[in-house]
Amino acid sequence: MGSTQKNVMAALTAALLWATAFVAPAAVKPASELLLVTGRYSLFGLCGLYVLIRSRKQLKLMPLRRILFGLYIGFVGYFVFYICVSYSATAGSGFITAVVVGASPITIALAGNFAEKRMSWSQLIAPVVLILAGINLLSVTDFVQGRSEDAGNSILGIALALGAMLTWSYFVVRNAQSQRTWETKPDPTIWAALVAMGAGGASMVLLPYAIASTPEETFSPYPLFKIITWCVFLGVIGSWWGTYIWVKAAQGIPVPLVGPLLATETIFGAILSLPVEQRTPTWTEIAGALCILAGISVYMVFDVRNVRSKEALSAPDESDADAVPATTRASR
Template sequence: MLIGILAGLMTGALWGLAFIAPRAVQPFTALDISVIRYLIFGVVSAGLMVIPKFRPTGLSPRMLLMGMVLGAVGTFGYFLAISYAVLLAGAVLPPLITGTAPVLLAITANFRERSMPWGRLALPLGLIAAGLGVVNIASLQEAPSGEVGSLLIGVALSVFALFMWIAYGMANAVVMRAPDAPDALRWTGVQGIGCGLLAFLLLPFISSGPAMLDLASPATQHFFLWALMMGVVTSWFGTYGWVVASERLPMALSAQLIVAETVFGLAYGLAFEQRLPTVPEAVGGLLQLVGVVVAVAIFARRRIITPEPGTP
């Protein structure tokens, strides 16, 4: 269980970079960083398959297709949506909107698995929901009137990304907790191939193609450093971490660990904007963190009291 929790937190820290990457690589576009990042993810995943333990052997054609679709839609689609949301609504509000995923996904997961009585989940879920509410309400109240249109489009894209994240999280957890679940390394590679194929198809549509060829430009070098980091570290290791967390933890717990992405994303956004959090941001983030800590404690205590069959 500890490995699953650490893997989920690592994923949150890595995926939180999605909330600043589109702004960090300007004047290159969100589509540019999305396509090149996931093309690198696909190439790395394919390259690792020269090693036998990374090859998706034993997976049915249906499972292979499902893994590639999960990668292409769940990760590529999510990142593209959240990238434009960040550009339109800033680096703080989008992670706080997508941060409702722990609440919605945990509720959905517990309906499915009944891994914990609802009464015991009420406190951590309530704390997370309260923290999200505090920050979202304050952000909307403080938005300049002249930016309302862009803000609303950014909010809509954030909500769209939220539902893609929930669908991805649920589908991935179902696969990894099935009796015939694939190996985590192989499943990560299959998702990477799906991302890489979609990125390859979208290459003709990127807007900064000629600029990318100017490798002597500091802006281009900066862009490729970010793309390489996002493709290898954030995409491959982040996806692998989430696959491990989905495999080792109940969905109702792994769902709440997604809040780590929100907290890290908020921290990265504040660092990028070189400012301290406002009082609502600080209070909301603290409430979310406390909610996750309480949830982890509840599930850990349950595991100790009622060990799984076959455990000493």
């Protein structure tokens, strides 16, 4: 039990580190969103490059198509995803971005259900309806308050947040599918390094342009210190170490807890965004967030029930004197 508690605390720590990505775009102003993304993932990619150089013998044993797929999935799931998150957070709100991206368990479930049926489609109706209602409430916030000049930015922020949600869902589903279908599983550290290089490669190419297109005031001492600090924190601590902590912790976390623990990332992100934006959430934002959280909660309840039902069916026959009760364990 103590080991499980430690793993849960480690997973929450990783989620909190990841959540800082939602507040960074507003915190580094006047630096551009592109500079934050390219700076962060250039450092993330360098961490991956260091690991790949040290593990070059094992890397040579991997088929080229798998190496290319690892780079591709890193580019889409990290670089493109955070481009959407960064511009969404500054066009709309870090709070709204975090809440909308937090609905990704449902899009992952929908995509995963097409690939391999995890639950009945009828069980997904209530979560999907609640989340759609929540997104609609979040998107009309500025219309309800009569701020037409902010409405366009709010809609753009919602659209980019939806893009981030779909991009992340694609990354999770494609990555999981590839790992399950490959006969020889890649070393987790090498795979993480390939993903990091996929995000970092694109970032390094665009970094000179990001620097050139950044407002001059960014290079004053204090703004420059802020952007460098945030890039180092997000790239090395948030991305690399956060991922490492999560991978290690997830090995000792029961399967039903994985989903709720991942969901805490966006909850942390929404909470952290409000002080940075120096405001409190509106009532429509609160209602929208609660609808989305309710949708995720309903989905998690069904998911836990299904996992337990499958474990009960696969448990040893009770009539067997030597039967051992089935235990919930992390199998990912």
